[in-house]
Amino acid sequence: MDPAVRKDLYPHVEPYQTGRLRVSHVHTIYYEQSGNPGGHPVVFLHGGPGAGTSPGNRRFFDPEFYRIVLLDQRGAGKSTPHACLEENTTWDLVADIEKLREHLDIPEWQVFGGSWGSTLALAYSQTHPDKVTGIVIRGIFLLRKKELDWFYEGGAAAIFPDAWEPFRDLIPEDERNCFIAAYNKRLTSSDPDVQIEAAKRWTMWEMLTAHLIQNHDTIKRGEDDKFSLAFARIENHYFVNKGFLPSDSHLLDNVEKIRHIKAFIVQGRYDACCPMMSAWDLHKAWPEAEFKVVPDAGHSANEVGIAAELVSANEKLKSMLRK
Structure with missing residues (x-):
């Protein structure tokens, strides 16, 4: 990791608990918890889909304030069976996130994701808005044909x-x-x-x-x-x-369901993987969400300006939650 990025992130922490949750007759997902066991819960949704999580993902969150939950989505990372496509859809993953929340006895939580993680964060939050305390998304991907x-x-x-x-x-x-x-x-x-x-x-x-x-x-x-x-x-x-979305504009069409949730959108100006047109379209549909364009960044969360803005968004949500 770039040393300049490291200084913007929180120090590395080890999980205080790891586990596996059987979510179907085919799939078992890996999850872990780190940070403060009594803290405000946040779930990290990785990209891809298929990328899995990594230890550095914990570092976007203040470990003294947050109860940090990471999970490997179906077929990814440490989840099994590896690279399996059977029973693997967006809505299966949305259901898995909710099963994990219930399994961990978490009433509600903050949702954080980038790239495909932003897609899944929107899909989950629009399906279960009453379980979401805040949203931080990066490198917006609405999974449209264009x-x-x-x-x-x-x-x-x-x-x-x-x-x-x-x-x-x-x-x-x-x-x-x-x-x-x-x-x-x-x-x-x-x-x-x-x-x-x-x-x-x-x-x-x-x-x-x-x-x-x-x-x-x-x-x-x-x-x-x-x-x-x-x-x-x-x-x-x-x-x-x-x-597996019902229409090309599904995630934009359902913004109304999450309009009331405090949210932050972070986008690299020169993102070649998920170009800024998608973040802009989401911003226009959801002006209530705070929108930050990083002028000298591409797609990755591990770029200097993007990492700093993601930590800043979590800090702003932290301040709101403490009130």
């Missing part, structure tokens, strides 16, 4: 042509009318070698574009077979199914 087309069908390639070529070149020219569908064919192949090759190309494309200035640690993550398999298979599965 967003998927931008990143996977050639838009972002105009900025990152060098990173795009390996992603593009795996797919024969006669299948390039839809890269998401072409990759789905390979990521669900019966041949594990075909899956791995496609997974690494898919994952590396995102790792190379996630920062304003490419980050070695992020790129190295994309070289890991196990991480790439879950990240690519699950992400692609959601995208080929349009996020």
Whole structure:
């Protein structure tokens, strides 16, 4: 992690509890708790989908104030079975978050997520608004066709042509009318070698574009077979199914359900993965939410300006909750 980012975050803390929760006959999810056991609960929703959590995710929150809950969504991270697509939809994940809240005997909690985590945070909060005390979201992704087309069908390639070529070149020219569908064919192949090759190309494309200035640690993550398999298979599965949302504008159409909740939207101006048009559209639909554009940042939460704004948002919510 960039030393400049470290100074904006809270010190590393270890979990005081880890556990596994069986959420279906197929899936068991990993979760952990850190910080203050008697503190205000906050749930961290990771990106991807399929990325899983990491220890650094705890550091956005004051461990003396917050009871910090992290979970690995179905098929991701330490959850089992790894990279499994069966019974894996947005609404399954929304139900899992609610099952975990009940399992931990938490009446209500703050919701925090970036990228796909922002998608899931909105979907969960719109489904269970009475359980949400505040929302902090970053790198807004509304899972609309134009967003998927931008990143996977050639838009972002105009900025990152060098990173795009390996992603593009795996797919024969006669299948390039839809890269998401072409990759789905390979990521669900019966041949594990075909899956791995496609997974690494898919994952590396995102790792190379996630920062304003490419980050070695992020790129190295994309070289890991196990991480790439879950990240690519699950992400692609959601995208080929349009996020399992009933309409392209579903998350914008349902802002009314969460308008009363105190919320913060943080967006990197030069986010190539989830371009600012989505954050802007959400801001226009939800002007009550505090909207912060970081002028010198891309997509990742681990960029200096974004990390600082996320911590600042949590601090503002903390002050409100203390009143």
